[in-house]
Amino acid sequence: MTNTTKIQKNGKEPVVVVENVEKTYMVGGQAVNILKGVSVTIYKGDFFIIFGPSGCGKSTLLHSILGLDKPTKGRVIFSDHDFNKMDEDEIAAFRKTKVGLVFQASYWIKSLTVIENVAFPLFLMGKLPSEAAKIATEKLTLMGMESWSSYSPAELSSGQQQKVGLARALVVDPDVIVADEPTGNLDSKSGEELMELLVRLNKEQGKTILMVTHDLEYMKYANRVVHIMDGVIVEEFDGDVxxxxxxxxxxxxxxxxxxxxxxxxxxxxxxxxxx
Structure with missing residues (x-):
């Protein structure tokens, strides 16, 4: 854990602190700078969106925040944990209990039912099957998907699968829900439904949401937005975003x-x- 002084904003404590992060890859013997001194702070209760075009560095920034890819320079502090002082196994263990992940396409264990897939992170944490099933049912109910518990995920529409994916992200009661282009494979109606669920979690349960998107349409849901271009944050918005x-x-x-x-x-x- 870090001893970094917490700088509050409007009475809210920081959850993620990105300090002067640079990321360089070697491609064909040449250094390619993807992130160029990025600094940003996400506070508890934020609905925070990173947006920009393809290839701008937003996915690399997200991977750095999640500890999936360590920065070349700079550091990431997530819930008081300095990833520079942790090894890969420690970061993975942290991510398993502190972060709820929703991707553009959900990944399932095909031999398991919807409720078994949702409960699976709890099995990995050593929860009893009865307790895991109870929590999974609660989260499916929150998403309006409890009646689909016994189905195979493959029998669900893309929109339904993303709702189930969000339920699975919630079962560990994460500090932050990270949504990486979560509406990318959805039609407009399903996309709006998923966004409304994220907004409810943010406003009614105080969940911190970190979302990556290239779609301007979803900026209206955020209370804070950063625009990234060519590995640099070129603009930040808060308040009346x-x-x-x-x-x-x-x-x-x-x-x-x-x-x-x-x-x-x-x-x-x-x-x-x-x-």
Whole structure:
């Protein structure tokens, strides 16, 4: 654990602190800088979104935050744990109990039912089957998926599978729910339903949400957003995120239109996207 002084914001303590993180990979004998001195703090109760285009470094940043990929320079402190002072096994054990993960596509043990898949993280923690089943049922009920408990995950729609994936992320009562492009494979209706569930968890249960997306449409759900480009955080938004991002993106695209490098329809699209 670290002795770093906790700097509160609006009475909220930091959960994740990223300090001057750089990440460099060697590709064909050349050093490629993916993250270039990124610093950001996520506070307890935040609905925090990292957004940017493909290849901007947002996935690398997320992997650094999760301890899946150690920074070349800088450090990540997660719930008072300095990952630079932990080995891979210690980080994995930490992640198993402190982080709930929801990916773009859910991964299942095909031989298990929905409820068995949801309960599986609890089995790994040594919970009795009866206790694990009780907790799994509670989380499935919260997601409106309890009637599908005995089905195989493969029998569910993509939207239903993501709800079950969110239930599985919740069974360990994590400090942070991390959602990596969770709506990427969903239609608009299913995507909105999943986002509404995340908002409920954030507002009603105080869960900290960290979400990565390239979709501007979901910025309106966050209370804090960072925009990453070419491995650098170029803008941060908090408070009235929706209107601030709208003005920011319209101004950016408006400048591009004026220079003749973007279509007028692009600016019109952005005006409609964040409503």
């Amino acid at each position: 929706k209107s601030k991002i709208k003005k920011y993106m319209i101004s950016k695209r408006g400048a591009a239109v004026a220079k003749g490098v973007a279509e007028e329809s692009d600016a019109d699209y952005l005006k409609k996207t964040i409503q």
